[in-house]
Amino acid sequence: MPAESNWGGNVAFTARRLHRPESVARLQEIVARSGRVRALGTRHSFSTVADTDGEHVSTSRLPAVIDIDPAARTATVGSGLRFGEIVHAIDDAGLALHNLGSLPHISVAGACATGTHGSGTANRSLAGAVRALTMVTADGECVEIRRGDPDFDGSVVALGALGVVTRLTLDLVPAFTMRQTVYEDMPGEGFRENLDAVMAGAYSVSAFTRWRDRAVDQVWVKERVDADTAEPAPGTWFGAIAADGPRHPIPGMPGTHCTPQQGAVGPWHERLPHFRLEFTPSSGEEIQSEFFVDRRDAAAAFDALWRVRERFSSVLLISEIRAVAADSLWLSPAYGRDSIAFHFTWSPDAEAVARAVRVVEEALAPFAARPHWGKLFTPSPGTLRELYPRYDDFRRLAARLDPSGTFRNAFMREHFPD
Structure with a gap:
């Protein structure tokens, strides 16, 4: 059965089907055989960024990984987990995330992919904590991208256009x-x-x-x-x-x-x-x-x-x-x-x-x-190119990682036209 709408009820999804794979291997199979597919998180976006006329895939049933490395001060977590589901384990380790959004109900991957942020003059967005991510690309392969890699800064806030993220490694700070x-x-x-x-x-x-x-x-x-x-x-x-x-x-x-x-x-x-x-x-x-x-x-x-x-x-x-x-x-x-x-x-x-x-x-x-990419807005591609200095770099990155347009949807075609 497809997911019917977003949380706010203002976007009626057009996907033919919603998959909830329980393993990364199964996710890879789904992506590799799908003509068009998009990751669907907790449906808190009010734009059509997550919609598709192909198939939706949720990572909420993948293994609920919460792997904390106290020495490195990192947490590697499953992408479908909500922030409210990872904070207790992090706090129990004597550590903390530098920032959280207003809602603890949002998924880690969805929040990072759309630039969702929290607050504080010295606090970067939630995506600013990402040190590495693993995603399934259009050919079904798993790829890890780490901070310092040439594609990293274009791959974190990526609007679901590069692949389906399965894990993220987040920087931590001492608990407070x-x-x-x-x-x-x-x-x-x-x-x-x-x-x-x-x-x-x-x-x-x-x-x-x-x-x-x-x-x-x-x-x-x-x-x-x-x-x-x-x-x-x-x-x-x-x-x-x-x-x-x-x-x-x-x-x-x-x-x-x-x-x-x-x-x-x-x-x-x-x-x-x-x-x-x-x-x-x-x-x-x-x-x-x-x-x-x-x-x-x-x-x-x-x-x-x-x-x-x-x-x-x-x-x-x-x-x-x-x-x-x-x-x-x-x-x-x-x-x-x-x-x-x-x-x-x-x-x-x-x-x-x-x-x-x-x-x-x-x-x-x-x-x-x-x-905000996950909220309602109307700027044209020309305006967005002026607002985002790396706009064209991102278009080229998406074309290279997804040449067949597996992850392209109406939102991407409208705001990042070929």
């Missing part, structure tokens, strides 16, 4: 403890004037706004602290007031679905994500977009969005502003520049959202805003 405090009602002018300082004010910071009367409704501040010596979290932060109970980013949703707040100290993997693994963070009836600008342009980009907010805010559930450190991965939205990401969670009205996204894209166009 954190606290998370949610602050409310940050004055708009104060946020805009101190935007860079706010983003750099803790290990990870997320500002949530509905782009309405108040510029910032909530700021989630995630600090690295020592559990034995940490003083209480301050009651105010850049003019915002500490919340008096657990909060959810979307008004009206239960804060109990979120990771511990109110300054309670705990392990890294229970504070870096916004949401708990055991809860579904929302109904999924939503559409998402996200755009990355150079960190130096963040305040001007904020002003540009503020000027047109009335043209998109009525369709918006919530917007998140966060920072991502630069990396060297060719298709990473943070390639070569420290970035501020403007994320939009829209109501599930596809036509209204399409209009709103165009407004946002027009406002951010002067700042060379790069889209």
Whole structure:
């Protein structure tokens, strides 16, 4: 049976069949005989990046490898595992991932392939931790690519266009403890004037706004602290007031679905994500977009969005502003520049959202805003070539590794035409 749709419900998949192989050998057979095939992760992309009119293959039933090397500070993990399924073993070894996304529910391979990122001015995206990956290429062969290899920087954020990833080796750091405090009602002018300082004010910071009367409704501040010596979290932060109970980013949703707040100290993997693994963070009836600008342009980009907010805010559930450190991965939205990401969670009205996204894209166009590949966006191939300096290098890499177009789909044909 095929998978019917993505998590948000805005993409109806067109694949003829969904395979769930239980061995790499079986996966190799499927890929080698398929005319067209795409890997399908946890279906959290809101674009058609994972769709195909051929066959889908999931790696979720491959052996659940979690191989930790304490001396090398690495974890080699099965690609179909979710981040929430690997963090406990890593923490038990006294180690940590440098960053995690808002959702622990997303698969490791899918998050890395689309440039999904987490937050922090000094923190690279999740893909920035990849040291090596193994993938099944179009001819059914298993290929390992390691950091330092000529093709590596083009093969990590690769949109599923080069092969089906089966394993990834991730860099680790020593385990650490954190606290998370949610602050409310940050004055708009104060946020805009101190935007860079706010983003750099803790290990990870997320500002949530509905782009309405108040510029910032909530700021989630995630600090690295020592559990034995940490003083209480301050009651105010850049003019915002500490919340008096657990909060959810979307008004009206239960804060109990979120990771511990109110300054309670705990392990890294229970504070870096916004949401708990055991809860579904929302109904999924939503559409998402996200755009990355150079960190130096963040305040001007904020002003540009503020000027047109009335043209998109009525369709918006919530917007998140966060920072991502630069990396060297060719298709990473943070390639070569420290970035501020403007994320939009829209109501599930596809036509209204399409209009709103165009407004946002027009406002951010002067700042060379790069889209998140797994979210809804409309830039043309010509625009993408200007936004991504290694665009043509990636096209050549895909043509070399997949000359028959086994992994090409409508998304790739639209954004990376022959």
